[in-house]
Structures are given as structure tokens and as C-alpha cells.
Amino acid sequence: MSSAHRRRISSLIVGRFARNMVARASGGSAALTRLWPGRTDRLIIAPHDLRTADATRAAEIYAGRFVFAGKIVTCHGRSIFDLEPPSDDWEAALFGFGWLRHLRAADTAITRANARSLVDDWLGNMARNRTVGRRPDVMARRVISLLSQAPLVLSDTDGKFYRRYLRGLTREIRALRLALLDVPDGVARLQVTIALCYAALCLANQARNIRGATKRLSDELQRQILPDGGHFSRNPGALIDLLIDLLPLRQTFAARNIAPPPALLNAIDRMMPMLRFFRHGDGNIALFNGMSGTPSDLLATLLAYDDSHGIPMPSMPHSGYQRIDAGSTLVIIDAGLPPPPNVSQDGHAGCLSFEMSSGQCRIVTNCGMPSTNRESWRGFARSTAAHSTVTCHDTSSCQFVERSAMKRLLQGAPIVSGPTLVDNRREAVAGGVLLTASHDGYRDKFGVIHQRVVMVKHDGSRVDGEDTLSPAQGGRHRAGQADYAVRFHLHPSIKASRLGDAHGVMLVLPNREVWTFEALDDKVDLEDSVFLAGNDGPRRTTQIVIRQNSIEAPSIRWSFIRSNTSPQQTSARRAARREPELPL
Template structure:
């Protein structure tokens, strides 16, 4: 059952209504009032064009020139018409088109033809949608377009005549003025922070906007302090948010310097906190762990951002504010979700994956979560956010979080998480032989009277990961007698792994792409191999498998399992024997 308080529900409804009213008022303002300010002073100009860190693909320039727009997984061929006159196949395609991020591909193929093409497309947008468009003028899309026009100003304005130059500045000034009014109504999280980034860019890059720099900087600083946690994570708990934001914040800091203005301390402190977290979320293969909305890792962009990290220090192990744990031993990395859901308004991309973990070794992913694809997220979002799509425990085929969905709020926020784990207890311990993390959560306490406790122990040489899942009573000394207690311990595997069952049914052999062989042993329990899907790859969804241990919590309140390199199999068997000796009474 949804657990949204009346106050939270009222705030969401008021925000949705306010956002709608803001757009109605904004449309009237753009159509009528703002036309008073059509005049642009002769001294109005673009002072600087900030750097864009996002990767350009020059081969895309010829496609755009031919009127073939491949965006967000869909292709639209314009056949001589303007792309802004075409019916968008999806909302994501429309957002990508109207955000103008594709201009960087024209910049990558720098030529007279691409400069003219960029100028013509910008001019078409000004003619067709520069007065108003219900999608193009949303603050989330508007902010991306402002940043794209500013970062690609040298491309757009090269060889431009005075008429187009002034037409461009007049449109850009109008968009910035409208964004200044509506930035606070942008979707909370990364989109709202990007709106304040866009306003700060405009104040630095446009001579006519410099008078707004102080207020833009103040709003940006307040939003950075609210959204960037003390350990450097983002308040949404999505690791990918760090990449998106740093791709804008790093050039923004340089833009302050280029204008001989000291960057605000909040900006510099946020960057300093965020950079180490990039290394925190990276696996041994340099890709990000798939938690809370993270999809495929943009390797080129990540490498570019990391080049700005002068310290290059080792990542922290315990990100308590972000709610993650990291264990690293030689060639192996374990990352674990140990946090509560983000605030309600920021939970549209959050997942019910508490106590899920991922394992990688020698640049090979082994245990993963399903993740989200880069394109077509809407088709997979419901599945990917469920607890069953994560390498953790599900009870009675339900998720550890409640999802709140109404028709009114879905259009503005998406499906939010309204309840889930509220009390999470985590401890760490280490010695010369291993490092251990023990965590418990109460996401199933109200419904089934169960506390899930998971312990992960990674050997010092990185060759063995031992796990233990314990199901404790939330109240009293025993699990509720009449409450369903079926559990499933899931381990989703990377699609490059080849799986072979063992004869006894208690384990499998995992052959990695680099020819390493790992063994999984469930000790006292049977292991099933079932179908799964990997959504976090660059090539789109791929079939894979998951290892599943099923049982009943009252009969089997403890499940032990081990991943180990093949040359560690004798020690794995010994560990299984020790488990039987130390836990009498468990089913054999």
C-alpha cells in the first residue's frame, strides 16, 4: 500500500498545478509582453563560448545535413521539411531534438557546410517555435538548448551576417528571460540544477546578461548545496547524475575564470566532492555500477571528466550520505546499495534495490543489477525498478519499496517511491584476511514482519566473496506465523558469462570472457538458473541469466553462498563444511 502523507501529496499536487499555471502565464508573456523587448543593443554580443565536454561524432554531421535525425533511438527522415515541423515519434526524440545537443556533431565536422547547416537549423527553430511551443519551452529542455547554443556559438555565428546575429541574440535573450522566471518549476533534481547552470552560463557569456550574474550565482550555489551531498553523491542517488552535472559544472568554472570572476565557493566545493565519487562508482572494467537509474556508462565523457581530477586519490569506501558501500581488494570490486529511497519528488528514477550488490574482477563484470537502457527507458522502467531486477532478496514476489502512481502526477513526476526501507544499519570490519560489510533494512517489516540482513566478506586477495542473508523477526523473537515468508535470493549475471550447472544442484561454474573461471556455491540450498535481461549495456537490452535461491524464511532463516575463483574451490568446500558445523538445525 502507498505510504504518501497528506502533506507530501498536497505538495506534489500544488507543484503540478503551479507548473501548469506557470507555463500558461509564460506562454502569454512570451507571446505578448516579451515582444516589447525585441530591441537588442548594438553592444550586445556573445563574450565567450564555453567549452563542451560531451563527445562529438563528426559522422553524424552528414546525416543531419541530409535531414536524417537519429535521436533517442528513433530515426526521422525529413524529406526536405524542417525537423521542427515533423511529428516526433517519441517524447524522448522530441526532447533530444529541441535540446540542440546534436549541434556538437556539426561542430566536430567543422566546415563551411556544417556551419551553414547549424545556422539554418537554428533559424528554422526561431521561426517555427521561437515564439512558443509546449515542449520546446519546458524549463528542462529550454535549459539544455540555452547551454547548447552558448557552447556552440562559434559554430552558429561563424560567417553569420548582422541580421542573423541580432536575431539569434534576441531569441536567446528571450529564452533566458523566460527561464529565469520558470527555472524553479523545472523537475526537481538534475533538470532543476541544469536550469540554474544555464542561467549562470548566460550571465557569464552574454554581455547583456552580466547584471544578472550575482542572482544567478546565488541561486546556483543554493541548489548545489541542496543537491550535492557531503560525500559528493547526488541527492537522487543516481550515479549517472554525477557525470551529467560535472560535464556542465567543470566548463562553468572555467567560464568564471575566463571572465575574470572568481567562481563561487559552492561550485568549487561541489566539484571537489563529486570527483572522488566518480571513482567510487567505477567497477574494475571502468564502468559505473547500475544503481537507481544508472544506464550505460559514457566512457569517453567519463574519461574526459576524470582528466580534470588532479588529486586522483583512492575513492572512499563508506559513502554514508549517499547510501553506498564499496569493498575493493586487489583486482576485485564489490559495490552495495545501503541507502533509503531519495526524497519523494526526486524518486522518479529511484529503484527498489536496497542491499543489492555488484561484483567485478579483473576488468570483468560478474554480478550485476539489470540497470536501465540508454534509450526506450519507458518500456523497461517498471521492470527495472522492481527489487527482482536487482541482485538482492525479494519476499513474496514484492518489491521492498512502494510505488506511488496517479494519472495527474505521472505526467509531471513519473512514478514515485512513496515508501520503503526507513531504518538501515550498516557496519564495516576488516583485518589482514578480509573486509566485511554487514547491513540490514526494514523494507519488508510492515508487510511481512521481516528484517533482511546481508553480510558480504571479500577476501584480501580479491579471489573470494562470501555472503550471508539472514531473515530476522521485525517484532518479537520469531517470524509471524501466518504471514507469507517465501524468499528469492537473486544474482543477475553479466551476459558475457557462460554458466554450467554442477551435478549436485548446489552450485554453478561461471566462465568469464577473459577465461577466468569462478564457482558459485549455495552451500545448503539448491541453485536455479533462470532467464534475466541486462539493460545497462551500450548495445541495448541483452539476454542473460540469474542465479536464484528460493525458500521459506521460517524454515531457512539463513542463506549462505560464495563466489570464488576456480583455484579457490577447495576453500569454498571447506567453508561450506564450516557453515554446517556452526549452524546446526539448518536443513541439509
């Protein structure tokens, strides 16, 4: 283990213990008194919930069937809160209370009574919350849900239940404020801050807490949202998770006749174009750094609030991504450093990976992260081999905390080493756009620098690339460790056929468009892969793989070429042509 590796782990451990000590020191009775949200006797506003509601699910819940995260639990007359959860994701959904919106959508006397009964059951013994139910992000979701769905739960109720509901909500807000002292950095911390801001705005007699909550929110947004609109975890999914709460929060400020803080308005204005930056032609978000399947309903809701028009910006330098639009072809490239260690629990070793689509058809992707059962796939999904880039000696360009005890201490598996220098240069050249990028993630282990050059023709009919492993300054190739592989993971909708000369692959898209992948100087293989980010769970797919030795062949040239002919004609034309036409 290198000294830099040890220093990074030590810094993470010190930060974890510091947060824990602050939380413990704040556990005294005097401190707890300050954590109470203040005297309140009523709710004065219920924020709008932008999440899609399905009234048909109200009947399932009334029948005692709770379907969350792909799992079904049936009560059979028992309390749902007493049953053993089938997964952490299911339990998080249950205790987040977001399902109340489905009951509200049905809007019948039965569903209102059912909502009151379920909330009353939970209020009767809130200690039944297991570890997942007390997670800060789950508590934040619960507070927001109980506030936004209060009209459903409190309609046609008596004063006794109203007061009981407020007492339970107050206890949750107090616990959430205490959790803020020890919550992991990143999205979870910002979600807690957002929930506390909602609480201050929606409860009566909270003038002092509104000021404090607004200040905390502004500080977190300025710290976590980068100038180009990306989140500092570099996960595109963080934008969806945050915007779906920030947009109604902006409305809630206006409904209280309070000017929204400038930091909130500025963050939303920057994040919306960034969300469009990651969007493929089929509406799905590119799979970088923890992004899973695109929640199409949420994305459609968010984009309805997007006032910007035209093609997204080509470069997001603070977030470290490049986008090349050419005709109907789109290429999105990860050309940035790994996220900071304290928010890298979902970061991936995908430096210089790219995704490519043609119109509404995705062609090249990364494997992504599943939306449920993440722990089973997390190790593979974060590896370099799960990305469309170069892997040296079957080793990832980033290393993660691996020991179980350390993962528990650090509340995840952050990145502890990886690229420290990522260069990229973009230029317009004759006939297209040329991007040259490199990273040093393999310098210490294998003594090489990975450089990737990508050129996209102006009309989008061709994408040419070259991957090179060159000796790092002062370094040398390691004997027996010079093997490397270039991988291109294909979307499951693509039909791939290896050509007879073993130097190319024919790709047929769902719309019958034909592309040909070529690497005329190298042998091309088709191997099994898995697409983890499908909305219906992991799916089998294919990857194009080229293997070489960096001493014997330090560079690999490759091309994706769109054909205007049928698959049969393309095959015949390809067989008749042997010379590459790479402009690199």
C-alpha cells in the same frame, strides 16, 4: 494504504500545486519584465562543450538524416521541425541542439551554412516546439548549445541574422527563467540553474544577472550535492550529467575574469572522487537508482579532469554506498535509504543490492535502466526483483505511485513508501573486510527485517555472504507470505553452468577466469534475466536464484570463490568437496 503512505503522497501533491501557483502568479506582465535577461546587444564568450563530436555525422545531417536515441528520421526536403518525432528521447535530442557540435567539428563552409539554415528554420517558428521541446531540461540544453555553438552559427553571417539569433536566444532564456519556478526538483532544476548562469556570463550587460545566477547556482549545489560528493537522488548518472556542464562553467567564470563561486569549486572537488567510487574495473559505472549504460566518451573526458589518485574511499555515508576493494575483486553495495520523495522519480527499490567485478570483468550486476525507451522498462527496472538482493513474496521493498493521473500530476512516479531505517557496520576482521547491513522495507507488509552480511577476503579470492529474514520487533511472519528469493543477476559476458548437485554454479569470465558460486544448504537455480544498461540496448542474460521460506529457513549462506584451475578441473574439485568453508 498506510497513513504514512497517504501523508507522503499528500506532501508531494501540495508541493506540486505550490510550484504551479508560484509559476502562475509570476505570469503577469510586470513579472515577465523582470524575467528578461536585460539589455544585450552581443555575445561576448562561447563556453567550451566537453561532449564528444563526430564530424562524420555532419554529412548525415546535411543529407537530412537525423539519428538520435537509436531512431532515424529522414527529412526528404521538409523541415525536420515539422516531422512527427519517433520518440520522446529523439525529440529531446533534436530540440536540445547538441547535434550542432557535430557540424562544428566538420568545420567547412557547407556545415556552417547548414547549421545557420537549421537554426534559422527553428527561429522562424519557435512555436513548433512540442511538449518535449518545452521541457525545462531540454530548454536548458538548448540554451547551452546555442551559446557554446554560437561561433559555428554566427560565423560569416550578417548583422540581421546576428540580431535575430540574439532575440531568439533571449526569448529562450526568459522562458527558462519562468520554467525555473515550476521545474521538478533534482537534476533538472540544477541544469536550468546552470544554463541561466551560462547565459549571464556569455551575454553582454549582465552584471546584475551574474550575481543572481551565481547565488542561485551556489544554493542549488549546496542543497543537492551531498558532503561525500553524491547527488541527493542517489543516481550515479547524475554526476556525469552535471559534471559535463559544471567543468566548462568553471572555465567560463575564469575566462570572464570572475572568481568561480566556492560552492562550484567545492562541488566539483567532491563529485569527481564520487564518480570514481562507482567505477568498475572495466570503466563502467555501477547500476544503482536509475543509472543506465556508461557513456564511455563522456566518462573519459571527465576523468581527464580528475586530479585525485589512488583507491577510492571505501565508504560514502551521506550517499549510502559501500565499496570493498580486495586484490582485483571489487564489491559495491547500496546500503542507504531511498532518495527523498521529491527526487525519487528515478529511484529504485534496490536496498542492500550489490555489484561485483573481478579485474575488468563484471560478474554480478543490477539490471540497470536503458538509455532509451525507458518507459517500457521503468516498472521492472525499478523493482527489487531487478536487483541483486532479496525479494520477499515477489514484492518490492519500495512502493511507487502507480495511477496514471497521479503520475501526470507529480511529473513521474516517485517512491511513496520504503525502508525507513538502514543500518550498516563495516569492520576489518581476520582475513578480510566484513560488512553487516539491514533494512526494514519489508517490516510493515511481511513483519520481517532483511539483514545481509558480506565478507570479502583480503586477496579478493572469495566473497561470502549470508541473507537473513528475521521477525521485526513487535511483528510476525504473515501466513502464506513467507516465501522469498535471493537473486544474483549476472553480466551478459558471463557463461554460467549449473553444477550437477544443484547447489552451485560455475562462472566463466571473458578472460577465462573461473569463479564458483555455492550455496551448499540450498537449491540453486539459473533463470533468465535481462541486462538493460547495455550501450546496444537490452540484452538477455542469466540470474542465480535461491528460493526459500522465511519460517522454515530464515537464512541463506552463499559464496563466490575464484578458482586457479580450468573449468574442468574446478568442476572435478567441486564434486569432491561437500563441506562449506564459510567464515561467517
